[in-house]
Amino acid sequence: MAYLPLPGTPVEELDTPAIVIDLDIAEANIKALQAFATENNVSLRPHMKTGKSPYWALKQIEAGAIGVCAAKVGEAEILAEGGVREILIANQVVGKTKIRRLFGVASRANVTVAVDSHENVAELSEAAQAFGIELGVILEIQTGMMRAGVEPGEAAATLAKAVDGAPGLRFDGVMGYEGGTVFTEGFDQRKKDTLETIDRLLAAADDIEAAGLPVKIISAGGTGTFDITGKVDRVTELQCGSYLFMDAKYLEVFGEHSIPFKTALTVLATITSRPAPGRAVADPGMKAISVELGEPKVVGIEGATVTGMSEEHCTLAVTGAAEGLRAGDKISFLPMHGDTTIAQHDYYYCVRGGILETVVEIAGRGKFM
Numbered sequence: 001m002a003y004l005p006l007p008g009t010p011v012e013e014l015d016t017p018a019i020v021i022d023l024d025i026a027e028a029n030i031k032a033l034q035a036f037a038t039e040n041n042v043s044l045r046p047h048m049k050t051g052k053s054p055y056w057a058l059k060q061i062e063a064g065a066i067g068v069c070a071a072k073v074g075e076a077e078i079l080a081e082g083g084v085r086e087i088l089i090a091n092q093v094v095g096k097t098k099i100r101r102l103f104g105v106a107s108r109a110n111v112t113v114a115v116d117s118h119e120n121v122a123e124l125s126e127a128a129q130a131f132g133i134e135l136g137v138i139l140e141i142q143t144g145m146m147r148a149g150v151e152p153g154e155a156a157a158t159l160a161k162a163v164d165g166a167p168g169l170r171f172d173g174v175m176g177y178e179g180g181t182v183f184t185e186g187f188d189q190r191k192k193d194t195l196e197t198i199d200r201l202l203a204a205a206d207d208i209e210a211a212g213l214p215v216k217i218i219s220a221g222g223t224g225t226f227d228i229t230g231k232v233d234r235v236t237e238l239q240c241g242s243y244l245f246m247d248a249k250y251l252e253v254f255g256e257h258s259i260p261f262k263t264a265l266t267v268l269a270t271i272t273s274r275p276a277p278g279r280a281v282a283d284p285g286m287k288a289i290s291v292e293l294g295e296p297k298v299v300g301i302e303g304a305t306v307t308g309m310s311e312e313h314c315t316l317a318v319t320g321a322a323e324g325l326r327a328g329d330k331i332s333f334l335p336m337h338g339d340t341t342i343a344q345h346d347y348y349y350c351v352r353g354g355i356l357e358t359v360v361e362i363a364g365r366g367k368f369m
């Protein structure tokens with residue numbers, strides 16, 4: 001049973017651990033990337049692996065995005081259910097059950113999906129004919145991340161021709177998320193590595209066009225590379241996700257490099273124990289804040305540092321002013337990685353000026369199927 005606070009509740013009265021979103025900042029982040037995209041003549045298709053809710057997708061579309069990306073069919077289902085009508089599943093959807101669900105979504109929204117194998121093209125085409133729905137298809141190109149994707153060259157051109165010739169499928173273009181370079185430290189190095197990656201994507205587009213097929217979509221880009229990939233003329237759209245809330249890992253990566261995004265997401269917590277001088281314990285453990293990119297930072301309290309996270313406890317070293325923390329006090333943490341933290345919570349507590357404005361369900365929680 002969830003006891004949801006009412007609008008108008010002061011943030012410090014929220015029960016914890018709770019994801020708190022500063023609406024002014026998140027909205028400014030949405031506007032800032034949209035302004036960059038408009039200025040650079042590139043479309044925006046924000047990745048909903050971050051927002052995981054139609055609430056954010058619709059805000060991003062209202063600001064000018066052409067649609068959104070989803071990571072899984074389950075994410076696409078909650079987006080379509082919430083009224084999102086343009087969805088790119090930037091991933092492979094494989095096997096009968098998933099593909100039937102994919103066409104369930106495609107009966108309510110314009111859906112495009114990424115493929116990287118002939119077997120997958122054949123099963124998608126069979127289902128498209130059975131459902132009588134044309135499905136947009138792009139190729140995922142292996143651009144250097146060594147995750148999924150078909151290699152540029154002959155392999156990509158042959159697969160594109162297979163999509164084009166498959167009944168029920170419409171060949172739309174290529175994608176290649178540069179996940180291997182989004183966290184590269186130092187702007188110059190990141191730019192060099194990213195442009196090499198994007199060159200592989202453009203080479204695949206050239207190979208496909210040389211084989212006689214127009215490539216309408218060239219989709220790439222993460223938050224760490226928005227101002228590199230987004231300035232490449234032939235890239236038609238950006239897939240950035242994390243910029244929405246801006247987590248601590250990306251703040252570290254950008255360092256002194258100027259960016260128009262600020263941190264909108266924190267996890268509100270309560271000090272639950274002061275067992276010894278110099279040590280405090282707070283209530284979000286690893287089940288409330290993900291730590292795969294490192295331990296969270298304490299926001300705005302000098303002398304409080306996270307020293308350990310266990311399942312349900314966060315242990316802090318406290319010195320100076322932070323020694324004054326008492327059991328029952330509220331503190332805020334900035335997670336190193338927003339997406340995997342969000343995926344562990346049921347609600348966003350959205351505040352403006354420190355006052356709760358709305359509670360938004362994280363409908364995409366657990367939608368990894």
Ligand SMILES: Cc1ncc(COP(=O)(O)O)c(C=O)c1O
Nearest residue numbers: 047090177222223239240241242
């Ligand atoms: C396919 C794909 N596109 C885009 C992104 C962009 O994400 P971010 O903005 O967090 O770098 C990701 C991140 O995981 C991704 O997997």
